[in-house]
Amino acid sequence: MRHRHFWWVSSALMLVLNPVFADSDRSHYSLEQAIDTALANNPELGIMQARIEQANAQLGESLANFYPQIKASLSYQHSDNPAQAFAMIIAQRRLSFTGSDFNHPGGVDNYRPQVTATYSLFRGGQDYYRKQAAELGIETSELEKAATRNQLVNNVTAAYYGELAAMEAHEISQRSIAAVQSELDQSRIRFDAGTLLKSDVLSLEVQLAEAKDAEIQTANAIELAQSMLKTLLGLSTNEAFAINYTQQAALPAAPAVFDELLNQALSSHPELKAAEKRVAIAEQQLNVAQAAHLPRADAFVSYGSDSKDLAFSSNRDNVSAGVMVEVDVFSGFATQERIKKAEHELTAAQETARQTRLRIENQLKSAQLKLQEALSRAQVSRVAVQSAEEALRLVNEQRQAGVVTVTRYIEAEVARDKAHTRQITARFDALRAEAELKQATGFWQ
Known part of the structure; x- marks a missing residue:
């Protein structure tokens, strides 16, 4: 008897203390309004959107390799080395064969403003593979945001029903206090009368x-x-918030068969799709590493002028153009190690995708079983509540007539409270299991 209330209070708390939370006064939110507010205000979705923008920027960076690269530079050089000084004098268009000592030219200054353009002709496909990986990165980020959205919706739903369960449990406790207080007041009168x-x-x-x-x-x-x-909805502790307590959610329908649910999850679950995209990204990164064995070809052109001061003159300008092809003959095994690293990253991505699928299958089966169990419990508890209420009514009448002890009255009341608690627990367990099932199938997306 000492622990009769602890049982149903613990059940109510278990409903509440899950990932998520709500004040009163100003607005009374329905579940749909709470979800919309969370989707608009929760910082986690803002973080995921920033990651999508980062992925877009990374794609733009990879596309830059398909455009010419143009640089402007200014260099200064001073030398009294005959060969270098002679070359600088020639580049400056001021070579004179009279009065010149080629072996002792003295110090020569050379300023060279220059514009250089380079264009990648071939890199073994590395630029293409990087672009493909970047495009997959955007898709992955979008899927991860969808998965985060699913989790947020599930958490808000679970918390919303958790608070409703706590509020109903609170009503039961207040009703119990009123009933016991009334009985106690009457019992004191009888005790004072000696009966x-x-x-x-x-x-x-x-x-x-x-x-x-x-x-x-x-x-x-x-x-x-x-x-x-409030935390899930992105609201501060001082903002007014209350849920719509009058909103009564109907019990969900029985879940579909597992194979049907699994097919839906495998075709649309954003976490699984994101894991598959990460495998594709790892494959492209492996292609990038392997392409390093192939030759690279770049075209270049530069325009500039050489002078002994910063004065520019078209009489001293010059243009250089050409093509350079290079290949790594030996890189100290760096290329081979990068390939090994990419291969291991691909293996890790493949195993992560397999692990994600197994986890989703387990979540799906667990949510399906929880929903089936909760619906069965809800049906049984409904009958139990009716019986417990009637039993308490009869015992109370007998108690007033003095034919049963107060112990029997207390037992009947405890049985009534437990029946109501089981009904509350079963109903909200069913609603939360339905939300978990939707998340496991990717339905919220």
Whole structure:
């Protein structure tokens, strides 16, 4: 008897203390409004959107390799080396065979402003593979955002129903306090009249204390749930928020067969699709590493002028153009090691995709079984509540007639409270299991 309220209070708290939380006064949010608010305000989705933009920027960076690269430069050189000084004098168009000592030219200054353009003709396909990986990166980021959205919707749904469960448990505790207080008041009158034992009064006082303790715990559970919902909805602790307590969600329908659910998950679940995209990215990165064995060809052209000062003259300008082909003959095994690294990253991505599929299958089966169990419990508990209410009514009448003890009355009330708690737990377990099933199948997407 001491722990009769702890059982159903613990059940209510288990419904609440999940990932998520809500205040009162200003607005009363329906579940749909709470979800919309979370999708608009939750910072996690903002983070995922920033990652999508990062992936777009990375694609733009990879596309830059398909355009010419143009650079402007200014160089200065001073030398009294005969060969270098002679070359600089020639480039400056001021070579004179009279009065010149080619062996002792003295110090010569050379300024060269220059514009250089280069264009990659061939890199073994590395630029193409990098572009493909970057495009896949954008798709992966979008799928990861969809997966985060699914998780957020599920968390908000679970928290919303968790608070409703706590509020209903709180009503039960308040009703229990009122009933026990009324019985206690009557019992004290009987005790004072000498028609009731002191032990019966004491038992009711203990019952009242336990009912008040349960009421305190459920009230605190509501506050915790509100705080959790505010966090998920991106609201500060000072913002007014309350859920629509009058909204009564109907019990969900029985789930489809597992194979049908699995086919839906495999075709649309964003986490699984993102894992598959990461495998494709790893394949492109492996292609990039392997392409390093192939030759590279670049075309270039530069335009500039040489002078002994910064004065520019078209009489001293010059143009250079050409093509350069190079291939790595030996890189200290760096290329081979990069290929090995890419191969291991591909293997890790493939195993991650397999692990993701197994996890989704397990989540799907678990959610399906939870929903089936909760629906069965809800059906049984509905009958149990009706029986417990009728039993308490009969015992209360017998108690008023003085044909049963207060212990029997307390037992009947505890049985009634437990029946209501089981009904609350089963109903909200079914609603939360439905939300988990939707997330596991990628339905929220």
